[in-house]
Amino acid sequence: MLAFSHMRDLLASAHGRDGEASDRVINIWHKGTGRHIAGPLQLHTARITAMAFSPDDQWLLAGSADGEVVVCDVQGAVSRIDVFRILDLPNPPASVRN
Numbered sequence: 001m002l003a004f005s006h007m008r009d010l011l012a013s014a015h016g017r018d019g020e021a022s023d024r025v026i027n028i029w030h031k032g033t034g035r036h037i038a039g040p041l042q043l044h045t046a047r048i049t050a051m052a053f054s055p056d057d058q059w060l061l062a063g064s065a066d067g068e069v070v071v072c073d074v075q076g077a078v079s080r081i082d083v084f085r086i087l088d089l090p091n092p093p094a095s096v097r098n
Contacts, residue, residue: 001013001014001015001023001048001049001050001051002051003051003052003053003060004031004053005053005057005074006053006055006056006057007057008031009030009031009032010028010029010030010031010037010053010057010074011028011029011030011031012026012027012028012029012051012053012060012062013026013027013028013029014026014027014048014051014062023047023048024042024043024044024045024046024047024048024064025039025040025041025042025043026039026040026041026043026048026051026060026062026072027039027040027041028041028060028074037074038074041072043062043070043072044062044064044066044068044070045064045066045068046064046065046066046068047064047065048062048063048064048065049063049064049065050062050063051063053074057074058073058074059071059072059073059074060072060074
């Protein structure tokens with residue numbers, strides 16, 4: 001799983017095969033220099049299924065298979081800022097079904 005920032009200078013990665021612990025961990029890289037910005041960030045207990053940067057590239061949102069969405073501050077210490085949970089999806093997409 002990869003997500004590019006809108007300015008295309010940052011890259012967030014969550015990788016691993018289905019069910020491995022590494023697919024619950026995020027790393028953030030500077031694309032131009034290859035410098036490791038942050039991570040490994042253990043933000044989820046379930047497999048990460050989606051990631052996106054905010055339009056101003058200040059925040060990274062990461063969603064997991066259990067319906068949890070975590071918001072992180074990219075420019076600061078990259079910590080867990082807030083958590084949302086998607087409940088009772090009538091027809092959840094296959095990517096978020098357990």
